[in-house]
Amino acid sequence: MADAEAAATHPDHGQTNPTANSIPDGGKLVDPIDKYTALAVRGTIVGIGLAGVIIYLRNSRLFHKFQHVNQIPKDFIRKELELKGRVREVLPSGELRVEHEPVMKIPFLPKRKNVNSGLLNLRLAGVELSQSGQQFLAKDLRLTNKPVTFTVIKDVEGAPDVVDADVTVKRTAFGRTNLNVEVVRRGYARVPGPDQVKHLKSLQTVPAYSRLISRLLMSEKVADRRGVGVWERDTWVESVQSYPSQVSGIIRSAAITKAVVLLYNVTKDVILYGVKLTQQTYYLVLAIAAHLQNGYRRFATGVDRLTDKYNKVRQRIGK
Numbered sequence: 001m002a003d004a005e006a007a008a009t010h011p012d013h014g015q016t017n018p019t020a021n022s023i024p025d026g027g028k029l030v031d032p033i034d035k036y037t038a039l040a041v042r043g044t045i046v047g048i049g050l051a052g053v054i055i056y057l058r059n060s061r062l063f064h065k066f067q068h069v070n071q072i073p074k075d076f077i078r079k080e081l082e083l084k085g086r087v088r089e090v091l092p093s094g095e096l097r098v099e100h101e102p103v104m105k106i107p108f109l110p111k112r113k114n115v116n117s118g119l120l121n122l123r124l125a126g127v128e129l130s131q132s133g134q135q136f137l138a139k140d141l142r143l144t145n146k147p148v149t150f151t152v153i154k155d156v157e158g159a160p161d162v163v164d165a166d167v168t169v170k171r172t173a174f175g176r177t178n179l180n181v182e183v184v185r186r187g188y189a190r191v192p193g194p195d196q197v198k199h200l201k202s203l204q205t206v207p208a209y210s211r212l213i214s215r216l217l218m219s220e221k222v223a224d225r226r227g228v229g230v231w232e233r234d235t236w237v238e239s240v241q242s243y244p245s246q247v248s249g250i251i252r253s254a255a256i257t258k259a260v261v262l263l264y265n266v267t268k269d270v271i272l273y274g275v276k277l278t279q280q281t282y283y284l285v286l287a288i289a290a291h292l293q294n295g296y297r298r299f300a301t302g303v304d305r306l307t308d309k310y311n312k313v314r315q316r317i318g319k
Helices: 002-009 018-022 032-059 074-078 131-140 179-185 197-205 207-226 236-241 243-253 255-318
Strands: 083-090 096-101 120-124 147-156 159-170 176-178
Touching (some): 074 147, 131 179, 147 207, 159 179, 159 207, 176 179, 197 207
Antiparallel strands (some): 083 147, 096 120
């Protein structure tokens, strides 16, 4: 009875609850505010994730633009990764100043604004350029603004702003030229000799440098056979004119000629030493004979004196 009276006196007595009537049996009530909050949280998480990915991509070395050779990771050098760039300047010494291009590009990422873009100083590894080779690189090839691919071989001792690299330039749509091999094949450069300590040390410690030198030596043999550049030889007229001196030089350097000269010198020395030895022996014999003669005279004088004394003593005894 008390519960019934309380229900009859409640303000909502006699009114129906529309929300309760609108929920089907077995259904679940969803608050719209909770629904949008979940979407906002998910969107925030996705946005933060995308921002992190973009920051990672922009700061990753694979997407980074190197502006100094010191920025090139040691892993790139050790793994011999091929880098790309565009030649902006060729120095009179033959060094290339290259604007690096990232290994991988993402079109939708905004580019960083950098007015003073640094250039990488690259030196052709494993070659000693002649003056003609420096001019060939600086003027004849017209490398300015041409795309290149390069692999950093090693650092340059005493030059922290320069690295030795294996450089390949794109000459045509389908043609590529390796500059290290090209300058050696044309005779514009030599491979360092085995008497250079730094060269030998690099051969023993840098595998990429050793393989590059093997390729360059083959190109150097080709240039030597062709007689081009630093391997250029005299013309046939000059060769014919030099034949007499060459023949005399061949004769002088022949083994049989050296043997005859050696035999002559040995015989002459033996004869001279024999004559000197004979002279010394003769003088020695004369000296010994003189001493024997002097000694014999003294011995004879002593014998005569003893004989005289003996005779005198005998005469006195006889008297």
